[in-house]
Amino acid sequence: QKEVEQDPGPLSVPEGAIVSLNCTYSNSAFQYFMWYRQYSRKGPELLMYTYSSGNKEDGRFTAQVDKSSKYISLFIRDSQPSDSATYLCAMDSARQLTFGSGTQLTVLP
């Protein structure tokens, strides 16, 4: 079993839809939770960074962490074609990041 599980998709939604991306994890030592966006042939770009259970909002993006269920989510409101990318969840323990396999998202105009 992988430490971090992420549905690979692909996920295709119409412009303006609310997108929900999810990851589950098994390692209780993970303390920090991140979401990265990766465009094709580019490096990952940090979107959101959270520590505690609960919600954190930044513009159209909301990150949610439930440590009791070992479950994290990223919500994208009013999705745009420019949001089309691969979204990676990542978790930190002992200075190294453990990534999910990524969810490929396409937002159709």
Add this chain to the structure above:
Amino acid sequence: ETGVTQSPTHLIKTRGQQVTLRCSSQSGHNTVSWYQQALGQGPQFIFQYYREEENGRGNFPPRFSGLQFPNYSSELNVNALELDDSALYLCASSLEGLTEAFFGQGTRLTVV
């Protein structure tokens, strides 16, 4: 403020050869980590350097080695290349003690 830069962007090597990849960290960042990303997968942690010393290592064999220089830039060396080493190699910089890591655009290595 400059971001993380990596060179070269693309590289083709033959099995058994050696390769060196380079990374310049973001201004003010003293910690550099290297990741390997196979096609369709998330990045996997190779190792981290802080104050010119290895500060953590993932599940990679010793033929993967690295250096960090006094200006915090870093190199990743891979000896005896294998076909499975073909991947996108990512460098990330951060400040020691902080989790937020910022990635470069990566070096795409193809081993033939």
